[in-house]
Amino acid sequence: MKKISFEKTLKRIGERVKVLGWVHSIREHKNFVFLDLRDEKDWMLQVVLEKKLVEGINLEDVVEVEGEVLKRPEGMTNPKIETGEIEIKGEKIRFLSKSKILPFDLKEINLSLPEYLNWFPVVLKNEKVKAIFKIQEKIIEGFRESAKKLGLFEFHSPILCAFSSEGGAEVFKVDYFSKEAFLAQSPQLYKQILVSSFGKVFCVTKAFRAEPSLTSRHICEFVSLDCEVGFIESLEELLSVCEKILKGMFKKLEKEAKKELNLLKIE
Amino acid sequence: MKKISFEKTLKRIGERVKVLGWVHSIREHKNFVFLDLRDEKDWMLQVVLEKKLVEGINLEDVVEVEGEVLKRPEGMTNPKIETGEIEIKGEKIRFLSKSKILPFDLKEINLSLPEYLNWFPVVLKNEKVKAIFKIQEKIIEGFRESAKKLGLFEFHSPILCAFSSEGGAEVFKVDYFSKEAFLAQSPQLYKQILVSSFGKVFCVTKAFRAEPSLTSRHICEFVSLDCEVGFIESLEELLSVCEKILKGMFKKLEKEAKKELNLLKIE
Missing domain, CATH: 3.30.930.10 (Bira Bifunctional Protein; Domain 2)
Incomplete structure (x- = not known):
């Protein structure tokens, strides 16, 4: 399967796609993990995966995810990001590059x-x-x-x-x-x-x-x-x-x- | 008078204009001197002046010429240059920068x-x-x-x-x-x-x-x-x-x- 850009996922609802990006945030909820992937243009894309698939995942890991593009249920959309109407139900994840745990928060840098x-x-x-x-x-x-x-x-x-x-x-x-x-x-x-x-x-x-x-x-x-x-x-x-x-x-x-x-x- | 580009002289036939450029070639004919002026885009423009106005002129002098734009007589046009249909009858010339006589031909450079x-x-x-x-x-x-x-x-x-x-x-x-x-x-x-x-x-x-x-x-x-x-x-x-x-x-x-x-x- 050929990779597609985050932008193109918007037009692929109901289809299986492959996307690549950096792990920007990680949230756990019951048996699932919600990832925000980031691309080179700082677009974000939400990916949902079973917990067992992402053991040892870190922020800033570089990953490749295959899965289905789903429309998010009403009330669950995020108008703050371009892809806020959809999410990827990830079925396969591949770690292209592992990141170490950073000694500071990359989202709010406060360093000497x-x-x-x-x-x-x-x-x-x-x-x-x-x-x-x-x-x-x-x-x-x-x-x-x-x-x-x-x-x-x-x-x-x-x-x-x-x-x-x-x-x-x-x-x-x-x-x-x-x-x-x-x-x-x-x-x-x-x-x-x-x-x-x-x-x-x-x-x-x-x-x-x-x-x-x-x-x-x-x-x-x-x-x-x-x-x-x-x-x-x-x-x-x-x-x-x-x-x-x-x-x-x-x-x-x-x-x-x-x-x-x-x-x-x-x- | 404001200077105009060589390009614009084409639309000013019959008018007085001011042009600036480098002296690219000098030809004498009876009481007149024919100059080809060169601009930064390598456009050429023919200027005719009375001999007494251009005493001591050298190739590569930087000059400002005021004069009338004339349509060249039939048979005297030069299809090889963009301004070949016209010439400037120069009335005034000002030397902005004098050049020394070069020890080689700038048109056909053949140097070690x-x-x-x-x-x-x-x-x-x-x-x-x-x-x-x-x-x-x-x-x-x-x-x-x-x-x-x-x-x-x-x-x-x-x-x-x-x-x-x-x-x-x-x-x-x-x-x-x-x-x-x-x-x-x-x-x-x-x-x-x-x-x-x-x-x-x-x-x-x-x-x-x-x-x-x-x-x-x-x-x-x-x-x-x-x-x-x-x-x-x-x-x-x-x-x-x-x-x-x-x-x-x-x-x-x-x-x-x-x-x-x-x-x-x-x-």
Whole structure:
């Protein structure tokens, strides 16, 4: 049997299906166990199995379940989740990957910064942490789309440089075959070179600043969203480019990251 | 007067306009000089000026011209260029940036590799060299669009790492506040971490290999197009993902880089 997405179960009421996901929550009730499975889009799906089938099950186990899609009885539906009208009566479960018992609650993470970073691969399963990544994706998408709409050409700026790009103080040194090289602090020089050929350019690139970290908001490596536009005749023209790009980014967020912004209580 | 693009001159016959571009070629004829101006999209535009207005003009000068858009007389049109039906009768020219006389022909570059690299900011104005960059842009666009269509999540992988990502031999070392850090040879580890949270992911990132360069086709820093897909049930499923992404990339090239591929004689 071929696996189907959680989304597709909605159209398969009365049919046998196979679904794969992470065990998000476990509730026991008499001889049965109710699981919420989570997929990569954070959709939830309720699965009911006989207790004997799920011995030793843990949160975050990766499982494959075969069973029948049933409409939930009236009064038992859950309007808070997309699949709240149905559930799977599981007949077979296979453990694709077993999880250890976590030392913290993945649903409400409350860790010190060192713990947070040490557990990051696991922390990254938390809905709110995922939301940060999703918002980042949409910010960059919005930047790229707006820049392209304005006719800017996208290029990839070098990281390894033979010189420091903005002053010499805060630069990382690299051992380049026993010579000295530096990590780019900015794509500035390359943007200016390309403008003399392509007129209007942008890049989404990593930049590096060797400033010792004093706060938790400080990073040495960051994604830089960079534009450079030639033949500008006035400050107003330049400001209008900035405005169009920023507007495009915020529109994208509003349209495609509403759920994530709400989760993080950002308006 | 506001500048207009070369494209828009076609609709302004009989009107006074202002255009900006690079001096691509210069031809003298009696008391007049004929210039081909080039814009950032490699469009050409013929401008006719009295000789006295353009004293000391060089190829690659950046100029601003004001003048009237005229329909060219019959028999004088040039079907090879988009603006071949018109020309500008220039009345005023302003030099925004003067160019030195180049030691090689920018239209047919024939340089040794060290010369080519030393002159790269200028070489980059050549149509064929620009075509390489444009094709690269479209390859990456095609990859990104296809991956997104398949539901893959885009993320930005770290470059500065505390360990080497694929064996230890060919890695660049960085002085990280007197500790040792390394440049990522691959986003492999990070892709695998994100798959356990996002299910299907991709990234467009720089990767670094400290292999001493023996040929002109060898580079230590490259753009890596990386996918990682979880819940794969068979080799066929994996191959189908690869096929869809590669097809998407080639379709993109066929559709949006035809001119550039033709220029480089790539079929």
